[in-house]
Amino acid sequence: MPGVSRLFATILLLPLALALTGSRADAQDAGTSQGFADTRLAHIAPVMKAEVERGTMPGALTLIARHGKIVHFEAHGYLDPAKTKPMPRDAVFGAFSMTKPLVAVAALSLVEQGRLSLRDPLAQYFPEFKEMKVLTEVQDQQGRTNRTTVPAARPILILDLFRHTSGLTYTVSAPYPELRTAYDKSDIESLDSDLSNEEFVKRLTAIPLAYQPGTRWEYSVGFDVLGLVIEKVTGKRLDLYLTDALFKPLGMKDTTFQLRPDQTGRYAESFDTDPLKMVLRQLSRPTEEPGGKRYVHGGVGVLTTAEDYFRFAQMLLNGGELDGTRILSRKSVAFMLANQIQGLAGSPDSTVGPGYGFGLGMAVRLAEGGGYTPGSPGDANWPGAGGTSFTIDRQEGIVGVIMTASPANRQRTRMLFKDLVYGALTQ
Known part of the structure; x- marks a missing residue:
């Protein structure tokens, strides 16, 4: 009598199934918060x-x-x-x-409002950034490594400030001793002196970039510069x-x-x-x-x-x-x-x-x-x-x-x- 067998099995297993279902529900309700x-x-x-x-x-x-x-x-x-x-x-x-x-x-x-573009050259807002130099390593004829400055291959863009690809750096993480010394002596992060907006830009642009713009992620003062751009745009x-x-x-x-x-x-x-x-x-x-x-x-x-x-x-x-x-x-x-x-x-x-x-x-x-x-x-x-x-x-x-x-x-x-x-x- 297959129907009776199935009914008998259902009667036997139903309490167990209900118990298991109830346990899961109780655990979910009482034992979790948003997963x-x-x-x-x-x-x-x-x-x-x-x-x-x-x-x-x-x-x-x-x-x-x-x-x-x-x-x-x-x-x-x-x-x-x-x-x-x-x-x-x-x-x-x-x-x-x-x-x-x-x-x-x-x-x-501000980009959404059409008041700023990621493609804008930084020099559009601060002309001091127009002719930036980059500190780079070169080898002489004897195979010795020296550092010299070369012109930036392209302008620093607003996008570079957002993603730390401007070639700027921080004092403690600057890749070359010359840059660390320059950032420190100029007090770029305004630790020991009070740098105005104008003085900050003046001192920063007098120091070569650590890398060519758009070529490398390098943690930097770029967001301090981006803050000044916001001030320029919004007044x-x-x-x-x-x-x-x-x-x-x-x-x-x-x-x-x-x-x-x-x-x-x-x-x-x-x-x-x-x-x-x-x-x-x-x-x-x-x-x-x-x-x-x-x-x-x-x-x-x-x-x-x-x-x-x-x-x-x-x-x-x-x-x-x-x-x-x-x-x-x-x-x-x-x-x-x-x-x-x-x-x-x-x-x-x-x-x-x-x-x-x-x-x-x-x-x-x-x-x-x-x-x-x-x-x-x-x-x-x-x-x-x-x-x-x-x-x-x-x-x-x-x-x-x-x-x-x-x-x-x-x-x-x-x-x-x-x-x-x-x-x-x-x-």
């Missing part, structure tokens, strides 16, 4: 606590969101290096190079323009270039023993009026919070829009987060690890593998020298932000956080 396992998200706090106890950092903020919903936002350790004030969730951190993506978005919005000081065009529309209420009185008690400080503390403080000068005697640093000057930067990153993940406010078009964001340095020398490996190219203002993952941490092709990220970092994974719908005041240990903390983010993702 992150709650038990795995719970790993983050003890790991951060261990880092604080180890002396890696005074404290940290960690934030993870998926599909626009925050699934994890916790404060760890302390706000101050003396470890007397618990870290608040609205702590203010120096963003340093996480300023660059903000400036990139502001500049790209506004950079910090004021970013406030009106980006920070206010996105509700980034604690993002600024100068600590306000209500923020001073929330400012996160690194250990006094951190070897990078003083030079970074001189670079960002968080308590000084940004529009004083010194040019506004478009590459490093922003102060922000984890929640504010999440809003900016979520806007990019959404394709340029947040809470009904559109900052960029969907195609501009896709263009920004595409690799722009195909076939060129150099890479951002020393900053974000292997496996990444570079878009317009941030690193872009080239493949599933090849990196130090899990990720997805096309995920984008960029860190700050003070110990902050963010990541956007469009394939998975993830935004991750970590804020620490720990310059000397920044590589450790940013990679550790990415491992924890992807380690908690189960669905």
